[in-house]
Amino acid sequence: MNTLAPDSPAILAESLTKTYGSGNTEVVALRDVTLRVLRGEVVALLGPSGAGKSTLLTAIGLINPPTSGRIHIGGHLVLDGPRPAVDLRAFRRKHLGFVFQRANLIPFLSALENVQVALEINDVPPRAARKRARELLDYLGVGDRARHLPDALSGGQQQRVAVARALANEPGLILADEPTAALDSHRGRQVMELFAKVARERHAAVLVVTHDHRALDVFDRTVEMEDGRLRDSASSTGPCDEPKGPPQRLDAGAGLGSP
Ligand SMILES: Nc1ncnc2c1ncn2[C@@H]1O[C@H](COP(=O)(O)OP(=O)(O)OP(=O)(O)O)[C@@H](O)[C@H]1O
Ligand SMILES: [Mg+2]
Numbered sequence: 001m002n003t004l005a006p007d008s009p010a011i012l013a014e015s016l017t018k019t020y021g022s023g024n025t026e027v028v029a030l031r032d033v034t035l036r037v038l039r040g041e042v043v044a045l046l047g048p049s050g051a052g053k054s055t056l057l058t059a060i061g062l063i064n065p066p067t068s069g070r071i072h073i074g075g076h077l078v079l080d081g082p083r084p085a086v087d088l089r090a091f092r093r094k095h096l097g098f099v100f101q102r103a104n105l106i107p108f109l110s111a112l113e114n115v116q117v118a119l120e121i122n123d124v125p126p127r128a129a130r131k132r133a134r135e136l137l138d139y140l141g142v143g144d145r146a147r148h149l150p151d152a153l154s155g156g157q158q159q160r161v162a163v164a165r166a167l168a169n170e171p172g173l174i175l176a177d178e179p180t181a182a183l184d185s186h187r188g189r190q191v192m193e194l195f196a197k198v199a200r201e202r203h204a205a206v207l208v209v210t211h212d213h214r215a216l217d218v219f220d221r222t223v224e225m226e227d228g229r230l231r232d233s234a235s236s237t238g239p240c241d242e243p244k245g246p247p248q249r250l251d252a253g254a255g256l257g258s259p
Contacts, residue, residue, distance in 0.1 A: 008075025010173050010205030011037040011060055016069035018055050018228075029055040030066060031228040039172065042199045042206045044216055047225035053209045054177055056225065060207065061096055061175045062088045074172050093122055097166030097204075099176040103158035105150040111137060111161045112146040118168040136164040140194060156187030163194055167202075174198065176208040185214050192218040 018030035029052045037043050045053050058064035060071060065082040072078065073095065077085045105114045115133035120126060137143045140160045142153075150158050159179060166174055174195065180188030192215040195206045208219070216222060224231040 009036045009072075010039045010041070010074060011035060011207065012072040013056070013060055014070045014072075016056070016059060016066040016071070018052070018059060018064075019067045029228055030059070030069075033069070033225075033228070033230050035060075035223065035230060037205045037207055039205050040199050040203050041220050042196045042218065043208070044219040044222040045207060045209045045225065046211070046213075046222055047231075051225040052228045053225050057175050057177050057207065057209055060173075061098060062092050094169060095171050095173060097169070097171035097174040099159070099162050099166045099174065099179040101178040101181045103150065103155075103162035105158055105161055105165075107150055110147050110149055111142060111153065111157075111164075114150070114161055115164045115168055118165045122169050133164070133168065136167055137161065140164050154187075155182050156184075156190065159183060159187070159191050160194070163191065163198075167198060170202065170204075172204055174204055174206045176206070178209055178211065180210065180212055180215070185212070188212055189215045189218070 013033060013035045016030045016033040017028070020027045020029055033052075033056060035056070045057065047053050055064065059066045059079075060073075062071075062078060062084075065079050065084075068081045070077060070080050073091070078088070078091060079085060105111075106117070109117065112130065112133050115136055116126070116129045119129035119132055124132065134143065134146060137146050137160075140163055142157050142160045142164070145153055145157055145161075150161070153161065159182070162179075166176075176195065180191050183191065192208070192210075192212075195208060196218050198204055199206045210216075
């Protein structure tokens with residue numbers, strides 16, 4: 001991948017539409033959705049059930065392509081309607097990190113090994129992968145649980161390991177779909193704070209679908225969806241879109257930079 005312009009947004013989704021099914025069963029899940037998220041920004045995506053939040057997140061995550069519209073990530077056109085403009089699998093593996101509602105850890109691997117595998121599938125040699133996995137678990141405050149199997153961890157600890165796994169390859173963009181739904185409010189808040197920390201320290205962009213209004217102060221910005229649209233009041237794409245912190249430069253840790 002080419003080096004990117006420092007000012008290119010982490011996400012630029014332009015006029016996305018998504019229609020599931022056809023005829024009687026047709027559901028329009030996205031209606032002309034435009035969203036821009038800058039590097040270093042932590043954005044919450046809110047809205048009622050069925051509004052299209054997961055559809056938007058999985059479209060941007062290159063899992064569930066839109067019917068029309070374009071998606072640019074880190075300044076690269078990646079999807080033009082449903083047509084891939086890059087090798088989506090490779091791009092996803094290298095540049096995107098996902099966290100879901102449940103940690104989905106591999107049950108027969110330790111916390112450390114769960115993170116390590118994510119690195120090894122990106123061709124990091126085992127020793128280096130192990131070292132990095134350990135550093136990440138320490139960074140997320142679960143280093144002392146590295147050897148435990150997921151079953152022996154609390155929900156909050158499992159979710160931290162899942163966050164470590166999502167960060168393993170230093171993605172420039174982290175996408176999370178209700179990552180705190182299974183946690184109590186204290187643990188949930190800690191996970192949200194971790195996202196903010198990652199965005200700040202690693203210049204990654206983070207887009208989080210959440211129903212949890214108790215931790216919204218952690219975010220730079222909220223965007224609301226309703227019936228497949230972004231609500232105008234919250235979905236600015238103009239100058240007031242700037243994050244609270246200082247402007248973020250692309251740096252080596254951003255993961256959307258050089259090949
Ligand atoms: N695979 C699918 N096939 C058909 N319709 C779908 C599919 N996935 C989602 N939909 C429909 O698209 C609309 C948006 O769904 P989506 O899952 O994006 O909503 P959501 O905002 O994430 O809701 P929730 O908060 O309940 O998770 C809904 O009407 C849903 O029924
Ligand atoms: Mg959803």
